[in-house]
Amino acid sequence: MAGSGEEAATAAVVQNKKVVLRRHVTGFPTEDDMEITVGTTEQRVPAGLTAVLIKNLYLSCDPWMRGRMSKHDDGANPVSASDFVIGEAMVNYGVGKVIDSTHPEFIAGDLVWGMSGWEEYTLVTQPESLHKINHADLPLSYYTGILGMPGLTAYAGFTQVARPNKGDFVFVSAASGAVGQVVGQLAKIAGCYVVGSAGSDEKVSLLKTKFGYDDAFNYKSEIDLSAALKRCLPDGIDIYFDNVGGTTLDAALLHMRHGGRVAVCGMISQYNLEERDGLRNLFCIIPKSIRVEGFNVSRFFHLYARFEEEMAGYIKDRKVAVVEDVVEGIESAPAALIGLFSGKNVGKQLVAIARA
Amino acid sequence: MAGSGEEAATAAVVQNKKVVLRRHVTGFPTEDDMEITVGTTEQRVPAGLTAVLIKNLYLSCDPWMRGRMSKHDDGANPVSASDFVIGEAMVNYGVGKVIDSTHPEFIAGDLVWGMSGWEEYTLVTQPESLHKINHADLPLSYYTGILGMPGLTAYAGFTQVARPNKGDFVFVSAASGAVGQVVGQLAKIAGCYVVGSAGSDEKVSLLKTKFGYDDAFNYKSEIDLSAALKRCLPDGIDIYFDNVGGTTLDAALLHMRHGGRVAVCGMISQYNLEERDGLRNLFCIIPKSIRVEGFNVSRFFHLYARFEEEMAGYIKDRKVAVVEDVVEGIESAPAALIGLFSGKNVGKQLVAIARA
Numbered sequence: 001m002a003g004s005g006e007e008a009a010t011a012a013v014v015q016n017k018k019v020v021l022r023r024h025v026t027g028f029p030t031e032d033d034m035e036i037t038v039g040t041t042e043q044r045v046p047a048g049l050t051a052v053l054i055k056n057l058y059l060s061c062d063p064w065m066r067g068r069m070s071k072h073d074d075g076a077n078p079v080s081a082s083d084f085v086i087g088e089a090m091v092n093y094g095v096g097k098v099i100d101s102t103h104p105e106f107i108a109g110d111l112v113w114g115m116s117g118w119e120e121y122t123l124v125t126q127p128e129s130l131h132k133i134n135h136a137d138l139p140l141s142y143y144t145g146i147l148g149m150p151g152l153t154a155y156a157g158f159t160q161v162a163r164p165n166k167g168d169f170v171f172v173s174a175a176s177g178a179v180g181q182v183v184g185q186l187a188k189i190a191g192c193y194v195v196g197s198a199g200s201d202e203k204v205s206l207l208k209t210k211f212g213y214d215d216a217f218n219y220k221s222e223i224d225l226s227a228a229l230k231r232c233l234p235d236g237i238d239i240y241f242d243n244v245g246g247t248t249l250d251a252a253l254l255h256m257r258h259g260g261r262v263a264v265c266g267m268i269s270q271y272n273l274e275e276r277d278g279l280r281n282l283f284c285i286i287p288k289s290i291r292v293e294g295f296n297v298s299r300f301f302h303l304y305a306r307f308e309e310e311m312a313g314y315i316k317d318r319k320v321a322v323v324e325d326v327v328e329g330i331e332s333a334p335a336a337l338i339g340l341f342s343g344k345n346v347g348k349q350l351v352a353i354a355r356a
Numbered sequence: 357m358a359g360s361g362e363e364a365a366t367a368a369v370v371q372n373k374k375v376v377l378r379r380h381v382t383g384f385p386t387e388d389d390m391e392i393t394v395g396t397t398e399q400r401v402p403a404g405l406t407a408v409l410i411k412n413l414y415l416s417c418d419p420w421m422r423g424r425m426s427k428h429d430d431g432a433n434p435v436s437a438s439d440f441v442i443g444e445a446m447v448n449y450g451v452g453k454v455i456d457s458t459h460p461e462f463i464a465g466d467l468v469w470g471m472s473g474w475e476e477y478t479l480v481t482q483p484e485s486l487h488k489i490n491h492a493d494l495p496l497s498y499y500t501g502i503l504g505m506p507g508l509t510a511y512a513g514f515t516q517v518a519r520p521n522k523g524d525f526v527f528v529s530a531a532s533g534a535v536g537q538v539v540g541q542l543a544k545i546a547g548c549y550v551v552g553s554a555g556s557d558e559k560v561s562l563l564k565t566k567f568g569y570d571d572a573f574n575y576k577s578e579i580d581l582s583a584a585l586k587r588c589l590p591d592g593i594d595i596y597f598d599n600v601g602g603t604t605l606d607a608a609l610l611h612m613r614h615g616g617r618v619a620v621c622g623m624i625s626q627y628n629l630e631e632r633d634g635l636r637n638l639f640c641i642i643p644k645s646i647r648v649e650g651f652n653v654s655r656f657f658h659l660y661a662r663f664e665e666e667m668a669g670y671i672k673d674r675k676v677a678v679v680e681d682v683v684e685g686i687e688s689a690p691a692a693l694i695g696l697f698s699g700k701n702v703g704k705q706l707v708a709i710a711r712a
Contacts, residue, residue, distance in 0.1 A: 292641070
């Protein structure tokens with residue numbers, strides 16, 4: 001069995017910087033809600049514990065983290081995960097390298113992705129949640145995005161929830177983001193007509209030139225979102241892949257075609273509001289027999305192996321492009337996370353904290 | 357072939373009272389928006405026409421008629437049907453007797469239900485939409501309700517859209533209405549725990565004593581709909597069969613269980629509002645993987661024959677009860693229709709205009 005946990009010899013102790021939550025958040029989070037603390041970590045799994053010690057290489061910044069930054073006294077955390085604990089390292093998906101392991105499926109040197117801490121070293125006590133990286137010839141950072149949770153979210157949401165047909169008219173919001181960029185490209189592979197919305201002209205350009213969207217618009221410069229949809233999708237929408245909720249969802253509902261599907265993946269426009277926007281157009285789903293289905297990637301991890309092979313193939317065959325927004329150093333993580341909520345990131349936002 | 361349309365002999369001409377729309381409606385409709393006019397009808401199908409002349413026996417009052425009472429210049433009628441024409445008889449489902457027919461499938465004396473006019477006699481020029489009544493031993497008025505469009509709506513919406521499992525916690529709004537009373541009883545037959553909401557203590561009593569609901573509440577006397585749902589369904593809701601939309605739908609979304617289904621059949625609370633209520637709780641569908649699906653009975657008419665036999669069997673075996681609110685005479689039709697929107701009706705609202 002791998003691992004040195006049962007040995008009495010001392011292991012090196014190294015510095016471990018962490019991003020910890022200073023206070024639970026109401027409304028828009030700020031960098032000041034987090035701080036960097038410095039602790040130490042012994043470079044092995046403590047005796048008697050079945051666990052994996054990971055050196056974190058890439059941290060993923062994902063919108064769903066916002067839900068865990070608030071306090072939910074009733075246990076009703078909107079993302080079905082526990083609230084972050086004040087003073088402890090925040091938690092999210094990441095890519096790392098195994099330093100030590102007492103779990104039979106992992107050995108030192110393994111490259112993995114999965115739930116880890118926002119810190120330099122994490123002791124993972126539930127290693128079942130880690131995935132070994134099968135395509136280390138691709139950039140490892142891809143396992144925070146197109147080959148990790150956001151990629152699987154896009155794949156499962158599009159193929160299993162939205163269920164595309166060739167020729168469908170597809171609309172994707174936050175279309176250049178970690179999930180959106182994958183959905184749009186999968187939709188093109190499936191033979192759909194795809195329109196995306198994003199929050200800057202730079203991103204709109206990226207949608208058309210890099211990701212193959214048939215058309216795109218900058219929602220921040222449109223006076224009337226419904227008119228923008230009518231212009232880009234005059235025959236209506238068969239699939240709306242919703243990453244933003246709010247006024248974009250409300251406008252899209254007006255343009256859904258008979259039998260249309262709204263795959264509701266996220267509502268980033270709403271996460272920081274104390275009172276959410278009211279949706280007024282849901283009535284449209286009755287005469288047009290529209291299905292609006294929320295989903296959470298957690299129920300689709302059984303598809304991961306199939307997805308990883310398929311997506312790695314697309315990347316290697318240059319059938320899909322990847323755009324990442326990489327910041328360097330764990331000190332940059334709070335600002336990178338906050339930037340998501342104003343759309344500062346261009347593509348998948350991640351933090352590189354070590355290269356090997 | 358039946359029918360006297362090709363004969364030259366004259367047929368009797370009789371008086372034909374109609375309910376016509378006086379003006380297109382904005383906001384709440386009133387009786388004054390309709391009027392009774394008196395015309396005449398020749399008692400046979402005109403020469404050269406393939407049609408069926410019906411003597412109307414029962415007119416059905418249904419909430420969806422509201423959508424056709426407004427003017428939609430853009431053709432975007434929310435009920436996917438044409439706007440009613442000012443000065444012409446209004447149109448809806450009804451039960452009638454064939455007086456004359458030039459269509460091969462119908463002969464004088466046939467009892468039918470289907471789309472007809474709000475008038476004493478209607479020339480049906482698309483007889484394919486009529487259904488022959490196979491259980492004339494049951495009250496014919498049932499074919500405006502439990503054995504007609506509302507019954508099929510309940511059956512298809514519950515079995516095909518909501519897809520119940522034994523033991524599911526089911527919530528039904530407008531639970532004593534034409535659709536709701538059938539959904540609740542089908543849910544009991546399917547082995548579910550069923551809670552209904554209605555707008556009077558009388559109706560709440562009916563739900564528990566007549567229709568077998570496990571629990572019920574009067575939404576008009578609850579200060580907090582969410583608290584009422586928590587009280588009646590402390591473990592949450594697997595299926596919400598929505599007939600009302602608005603604040604009831606918004607409250608129900610908060611209580612949906614993981615994998616829950618909201619079958620959206622109608623939104624009667626919203627039909628007369630110039631600005632619809634904003635829904636703020638749709639975000640719940642993401643972490644809980646909830647499906648919200650609108651449907652229209654029109655796509656389920658292929659199930660009608662199976663449904664009619666099954667439901668007639670339940671009625672004859674006294675497994676389901678029927679409560680109708682019957683007013684007499686075509687002059688009573690406008691008030692009966694208007695009453696739907698304030699919940700004046702107790703059970704299925706219909707108008708008896710002739711007995712044979």
